[in-house]
Amino acid sequence: MQALYAQLLVGLINGSFYALLSLGLAVIFGMLNIINFAHGALYMMGAFTAYFLLSLGGLGYWWALIIAPIVVGIFGMILERTMLQWLAGLDHLYGLLLTFGIALIVQGVFQNYFGSSGLPYAIPDYPQIGDWRGLQGGINLGFMFLPIYRGWVVIFSLVVCFATWFLIEKTQLGAYLRAATENPTLVRAFGINVPRMITLTYGLGVGLAALAGVLSAPINQVRPLMGADLIIVVFAVVVIGGMGSIMGSIITGFALGVIEGLTKYFYPEASNTVVFVLMVLVLLVKPTGLTGRAA
Amino acid sequence: MADAKLAEAPAKAAGGAEVLSVRDLQAWYGESHILHGINFNVKAGEVVTLLGRNGAGKTTTLKAVMGIIGKRTGSIRFDNQEIIRASSDRIARKGIAFCPEERGIFASLDVRENLLLPPVVRPGGLSLEQIFALFPNLKERLYSQGTKLSGGEQQMLAIARILRTGARFLMLDEPTEGLAPVIIQQIGHTIARLKSEGFTILLVEQNFRFASTVADRYYIVEHGKVIDGFANSELSANMDKLHTYLGV
Numbered sequence: 001m002q003a004l005y006a007q008l009l010v011g012l013i014n015g016s017f018y019a020l021l022s023l024g025l026a027v028i029f030g031m032l033n034i035i036n037f038a039h040g041a042l043y044m045m046g047a048f049t050a051y052f053l054l055s056l057g058g059l060g061y062w063w064a065l066i067i068a069p070i071v072v073g074i075f076g077m078i079l080e081r082t083m084l085q086w087l088a089g090l091d092h093l094y095g096l097l098l099t100f101g102i103a104l105i106v107q108g109v110f111q112n113y114f115g116s117s118g119l120p121y122a123i124p125d126y127p128q129i130g131d132w133r134g135l136q137g138g139i140n141l142g143f144m145f146l147p148i149y150r151g152w153v154v155i156f157s158l159v160v161c162f163a164t165w166f167l168i169e170k171t172q173l174g175a176y177l178r179a180a181t182e183n184p185t186l187v188r189a190f191g192i193n194v195p196r197m198i199t200l201t202y203g204l205g206v207g208l209a210a211l212a213g214v215l216s217a218p219i220n221q222v223r224p225l226m227g228a229d230l231i232i233v234v235f236a237v238v239v240i241g242g243m244g245s246i247m248g249s250i251i252t253g254f255a256l257g258v259i260e261g262l263t264k265y266f267y268p269e270a271s272n273t274v275v276f277v278l279m280v281l282v283l284l285v286k287p288t289g290l291t292g293r294a295a
Numbered sequence: 296m297a298d299a300k301l302a303e304a305p306a307k308a309a310g311g312a313e314v315l316s317v318r319d320l321q322a323w324y325g326e327s328h329i330l331h332g333i334n335f336n337v338k339a340g341e342v343v344t345l346l347g348r349n350g351a352g353k354t355t356t357l358k359a360v361m362g363i364i365g366k367r368t369g370s371i372r373f374d375n376q377e378i379i380r381a382s383s384d385r386i387a388r389k390g391i392a393f394c395p396e397e398r399g400i401f402a403s404l405d406v407r408e409n410l411l412l413p414p415v416v417r418p419g420g421l422s423l424e425q426i427f428a429l430f431p432n433l434k435e436r437l438y439s440q441g442t443k444l445s446g447g448e449q450q451m452l453a454i455a456r457i458l459r460t461g462a463r464f465l466m467l468d469e470p471t472e473g474l475a476p477v478i479i480q481q482i483g484h485t486i487a488r489l490k491s492e493g494f495t496i497l498l499v500e501q502n503f504r505f506a507s508t509v510a511d512r513y514y515i516v517e518h519g520k521v522i523d524g525f526a527n528s529e530l531s532a533n534m535d536k537l538h539t540y541l542g543v
Contacts, residue, residue: 172411178403179412186399189361190413191387191460 004265005144011261012254013150013219016157019253020212021234022241023164024205026249030181031201034084034095039234040227041103042206045072046213047222048110051119061124061134061218068214069207076206080199103228110224118221123149135218153215160211161250164204168246177201236279242289252290311339314464314495315360319369320379321519322359329355331519332369337464337497342490344498344506347516348542353499354396356516357466360497361393362386373464388416392457396468396499400441400449406433409441409452413460420461429485430455447478454485465489466497471505483508503541515540 021039028036049071050064059067079102087094124134138147168174180187180194188194213227220226241252256275264271282290315337322330330352337343345353359367362383371379378386387393392413401409410426410433427434430451436444444452450470457465467486471479479502486496486509500506506513507530515523517540525533 175404175408175412179401179408182401182403183399185363185383186393186395187412189363189383189387189393190457191384191416192414193384 002144004262007261007265008258009144009146009150009154009261010264011258012154013257014260015254015257016154017212017216017230017253018234018237018257019161019250020157020208020215021230022238022249022253023161023246024208025234025238026241026243026246027164027168027177027208028202028205029243031177031198032080032084032088032095033092034087034099035092036202036205037096037099037231038079038102038106039099039206039209040229040231041106042072042076042227043209043213043216043230044110044222044224044227045075045106046210047121047217047226048114048213049210050214050217051121051222054121060126061214062126064214064217065211069210072210072213073203073207077199077203080202084202085195085198103231107224107228114224116223116225118223118226121217121222123218149218153219157212157215158254160208161253164208165246165250233275236275238289239279240275240282240289242291245291248289248291311341311495313337314339314374315497316372317356317360317370318372320356320359320371321368322355322364323366324355324364329364329519330359330367333359333516333519333521335514335521335524337495339495340490340493341511342486342496342498342509343512343514344500344510345514345516346500346503346506346537346541348540349501351516352519353516354468355519357393357468357497357499360386360466361391387413387460387462390417390462391464391466392460392462394453394457394465394467394470396472398449398453400444400452402440402442404441405438406441406444406452407437410437410456410459413456415460417461419463421458423459426455426458429458429488447474447481450474450478450482451485454482458489463493464495464497466499468499469501470498471500471502479505503537 021043025036025039028034046068049068050061053059053064053067054061083098083102084095087098123136125136126134128134135149135152138145139151168177176187176192176197180192180197184194216226237253237256238249240256241248256278259278260271260274263274270277313336317333317335320330320333321328333352333356335343335345345356347353355364358364360371362378362381362385367379369379370377373386373389373391376389378389381389401412404412410423421429432448433452433455436448441452442449454467454470470482474482483505486498490496490509498506498510507527510527512526513524514521515537523536523540
């Protein structure tokens with residue numbers, strides 16, 4: 001049973017990253033109509049920003065959690081202003097190719113300087129309160145041993161996902177965003193600066209990817225190709241969940257992480273393919289994805 | 296051209312300062328040249344109606360004023376400011392509100408969110424209570440999905456949401472299209488009420504009978520040009536011409 005719980009936890013951790021990344025992809029796709037293939041590279045940049053902040057600036061994990069999404073988000077907004085905005089109205093294929101190219105360039109630059117092996121990034125050992133040493137160590141729950149950092153990643157990701165959902169579904173800003181997703185021309189004719197909102201939305205989606213990168217740094221190390229490995233699975237998650245829905249991408253992200261974890265326990269041989277098998281099945285039965293809207 | 300002169304002629308029918316003045320407006324959808332020199336004006340407090348057959352360029356004229364047509368030339372002056380090159384969000388913030396023909400109710404927003412969507416651009420807009428007094432149906436369906444409303448309710452919502460913004464110049468594109476007579480009547484009352492409260496309204500209508508109940512002046516649009524114009528008081532004298540223009 002210990003092993004089952006351990007795999008479930010791994011599944012939830014992976015699910016956290018799937019959810020944060022597919023959420024950003026869904027938001028970006030909704031507003032920009034772009035399939036953001038650079039998402040994995042931006043996730044990697046988030047992890048590297050955390051690494052640089054620590055090694056060059058002496059700023060630790062908690063600072064990175066705030067600064068990295070902002071820095072990478074700004075990088076994303078510059079990409080949007082200088083390149084992506086010119087693709088408005090064109091076929092999806094152009095956005096996909098452009099962002100794929102950006103991903104290759106960014107990854108190539110990082111590989112050139114850092115190779116392909118991982119750089120270590122420690123779990124933070126502060127704040128220290130009593131026996132707590134930051135997020136290091138673990139708790140024995142009786143039925144399993146829970147490393148604190150992993151529990152933190154799952155809970156923090158859930159909070160961020162929920163906050164994003166709330167922002168988009170329940171606030172006035174979110175209403176602008178949803179409306180502009182449907183009919184940007186009319187929303188602009190109401191007096192809202194839609195181009196600026198699109199830039200900020202891209203920054204938000206990219207910031208979420210960078211945040212996931214920081215969260216993942218202590219678990220998966222910091223590697224130039226860390227995003228390239230993950231993004232393929234995340235796209236399968238997005239296809240299964242459907243592009244249209246915020247809550248859909250959150251739930252699908254976590255659910256597929258857990259399904260993957262369970263598969264690792266019950267039939268490890270299939271653990272790397274189960275997501276893609278599900279993707280094929282969903283595409284056969286409901287091509288718009290489980291929660292997606294028809295085009 | 297006689298156009299410019301003719302645009303001035305009927306303007307004396309109503310008072311008020313000139314709010315909107317359109318001169319030699321040309322507009323393109325991609326490669327196709329739709330407007331070939333539109334001339335007209337609207338004075339404060341007037342209801343002015345653009346009449347014309349399908350495809351004459353009436354909707355395109357509204358869209359060009361709103362700044363949502365890609366390429367446009369000529370002059371559009373609103374409150375004595377040139378807006379021909381302004382982006383549509385800037386134009387909206389100057390106090391022009393647009394209710395599109397397809398109504399543009401957002402499916403992913405509920406009625407309340409649809410109603411609150413257009414930002415307030417200046418003080419003096421209607422409060423929610425005033426809006427619910429005009430359109431009681433909306434209050435009952437506040438938390439329904441916007442597109443679950445009936446056609447008439449959607450039209451009311453589309454008008455209601457631009458009354459909140461403080462814009463005093465409203466452009467309504469075929470507000471009666473596809474609606475039942477009783478709803479058309481209600482929209483007619485609403486327009487009359489708005490006019491009495493000092494709103495200036497530029498209306499596009501196919502339904503001439505409806506237009507004649509609310510309009511102060513008419514312009515006839517044909518092949519992307521304004522070819523005629525007259526005041527409501529001159530209507531009976533112009534009926535024959537009108538039948539020819541509209542092909543009814």
